[in-house]
Amino acid sequence: MRFLEVGLALAALATTLPAHADRQTLGLTYVTPTGEHCPTQAELRARVARELGYDPFVAETGQRRTIGIHIERASSFTARLVDRASSGEERARELSSSSGCSDLVDSVVLAIAVALDPEVVPAPDPPVLTPAPQTPPPAVVSIMVPVYVEKPRPPPLPKPAPPDRLRGLVSAAFGVGAGFVPGVSVGPALAIGLRRRLWEVAIEGTAQLPGTSANALGSVDITSAMGSFIPCYTPRVVERVHAMLCGNLTLGGVFLSGDDALAQSFDSWAVAAFTGPRAGATIALSSQFDVHLVGEVLGNLAPIEATIGVYETSVTLYQSPPVAGRALTAISVSFP
Numbered sequence: 001m002r003f004l005e006v007g008l009a010l011a012a013l014a015t016t017l018p019a020h021a022d023r024q025t026l027g028l029t030y031v032t033p034t035g036e037h038c039p040t041q042a043e044l045r046a047r048v049a050r051e052l053g054y055d056p057f058v059a060e061t062g063q064r065r066t067i068g069i070h071i072e073r074a075s076s077f078t079a080r081l082v083d084r085a086s087s088g089e090e091r092a093r094e095l096s097s098s099s100g101c102s103d104l105v106d107s108v109v110l111a112i113a114v115a116l117d118p119e120v121v122p123a124p125d126p127p128v129l130t131p132a133p134q135t136p137p138p139a140v141v142s143i144m145v146p147v148y149v150e151k152p153r154p155p156p157l158p159k160p161a162p163p164d165r166l167r168g169l170v171s172a173a174f175g176v177g178a179g180f181v182p183g184v185s186v187g188p189a190l191a192i193g194l195r196r197r198l199w200e201v202a203i204e205g206t207a208q209l210p211g212t213s214a215n216a217l218g219s220v221d222i223t224s225a226m227g228s229f230i231p232c233y234t235p236r237v238v239e240r241v242h243a244m245l246c247g248n249l250t251l252g253g254v255f256l257s258g259d260d261a262l263a264q265s266f267d268s269w270a271v272a273a274f275t276g277p278r279a280g281a282t283i284a285l286s287s288q289f290d291v292h293l294v295g296e297v298l299g300n301l302a303p304i305e306a307t308i309g310v311y312e313t314s315v316t317l318y319q320s321p322p323v324a325g326r327a328l329t330a331i332s333v334s335f336p
Contacts, residue, residue, distance in 0.1 A: 027066035028057040033073045038101035044069070044109065051113035069108055077104045081111070164197040167334045171202070171292065177326020179300065180272075181211030181222045181254075182318050185326055191230070195334065198235060204228040206250075213306070213318035218258060220306045220317040224272055226252025234282060246278035248296055256306055258317070273301035274324055282332075292330035299323055 028045070032038035039047070049055040068082035076098040083091045095111070097104035173189040185208050193202025210223040232246035252272045280294030299322065306318040 025056050025058045029066065029068040029070075031068075031070045032101070033071060036071075036073055036077075036101055038071060039105045044105060047106070047109040048112055051109060052117055056112075056116055067112065071101060071104065073101075077101050079104050079108050081108065167195055167336065169193050169195050169200065169202065169332050169334050171330045171332035173204075173292065173328045173330030175206065175326040175328040177324065179298075179321045179324025180208045180224050180226075180274075180326075182213035182220075183211040185209075185211070185324070189328060189330070191330070191332075193230075195234070199231070199233055201229075201231045204230055215315070215317065217315050218308050218317060221257045222254060222304075222306070222318060224252060224254045226250050226272055226274075230278060232278075237281070240284040242282040242284070244278070244280045244282055244292065244294055246294070246296075248274070248276055248278045248298060250274040250298060254304055254320075256304075256318075258306070258308065270304045271302045272304075274298035275301060288334050290332045290334070292328070292332060294330070295325070295327045297323065297325040 028041070030041045030044055045055055045057055048057070066084045068080075068084060070080040070082070072078050072080070076096050077100065079095045079097075081093050081095065095104060095107050097107060169192070171191045173191070175185070175187060175189055177185040179185065187206055187208040189204050189206035191202040191204035193200055195201075205227050206225075208224045210221045212219055212221050214220070228248055228250040230246050230248050232244050234242045234244055236242050250273065254270045254272045256268055256270070276296060276298035278294050278296040280292060283291045283293070285291060300320055303320045303322065304318075305316060305320070307314045307316045
């Protein structure tokens with residue numbers, strides 16, 4: 001088919017281009033349709049040179065002939081070959097191909113090569129390569145394998161703080177100290193009050209067991225009964241433990257009784273007044289029960305003195321110290 005397609009071109013170009021063994025040169029104009037995949041001019045020249053063994057086209061035409069190739073596309077590709085002499089005389093022929101622009105250019109190349117060198121043997125068509133059968137890729141089958149993934153456990157939420165509501169309290173305590181009566185001060189204490197998370201206030205009543213002061217001339221027994229106003233700041237230290245930082249104002253009475261063998265020269269009672277700090281800790285046993293461990297140091301605002309007269313001379317049987325103090329252990333109950 002290829003030789004039939006170029007037959008007319010060979011006959012036409014043979015009459016216009018000299019056919020002898022000397023190398024011949026000529027000018028070239030080459031136009032292809034826009035948007036079509038046709039070989040470029042460089043590819044055209046390379047194909048002609050491959051057929052002839054040299055490139056016959058030159059940039060300067062001078063008096064040489066010029067070959068014009070104009071390819072168009074309608075129902076098929078058509079190449080118009082124009083042999084234009086330097087005198088202006090033109091001869092034109094056409095080649096067509098329905099196989100494609102590249103095949104049409106192959107026919108044009110062969111026509112030009114044979115016209116320039118009749119001894120050229122057309123190169124055989126390249127063998128049609130049949131693609132080797134491809135081995136289908138191995139089939140991949142997805143298999144769903146159930147996997148148990150243990151859901152991470154969220155961290156435990158902190159326990160919500162109990163509501164900071166106003167609560168009542170009662171407590172019972174026992175204290176041991178000194179400075180309230182002669183010798184060691186021992187006695188119970190009862191309190192009632194109100195509390196919240198960071199504070200509490202209580203009214204406390206306490207009595208000291210009698211203490212005795214004596215010398216060779218006589219003796220005096222002293223006891224006391226007092227009431228205290230105690231406001232406290234109770235910040236939390238650790239879980240279930242709160243500090244107690246308190247004030248203490250204590251008022252009451254001291255009661256004295258002497259040996260009947262001697263004439264008494266002191267009053268049977270006197271005012272008692274103390275003030276100072278109290279500090280310690282509260283340990284929560286439950287939401288309602290607490291243990292208080294506290295200590296206090298109080299200044300004596302109303303010192304007392306017990307004396308007797310002996311032969312126009314006063315003898316002191318007891319004089320209260322300026323400072324008193326004690327340690328208390330208490331159990332308190334909150335309500336409601």
